[in-house]
Amino acid sequence: MKEVKMFMFIGCPHCKRAEEMIADIFTCHPEYARVPFTVINEHENPEIANQYDYYYVPTFYTGDVKMMEGVPTKEAIEKAFAKALEET
8 A cells, every 4th residue: 555645734725725635535435544654744844845846735645656636626636535545
């Protein structure tokens, strides 16, 4: 199973919305809660964030594949978690 990483920073309204969407997605699809999920605050962990190619937050990676960047959609976030489960 691949890990899903979410790059974000505190105070970002799109990141807050993405976190709300994730909570809703986990309620609708409890199997996605099994996926290893790491939230990386780019301001607190620039050494990690700088290893990835993105410009906007939130950005989601499944493994090393960028799945979504910028204004979040529930569908794009679900796709990131579904991809992680596919590769079990």
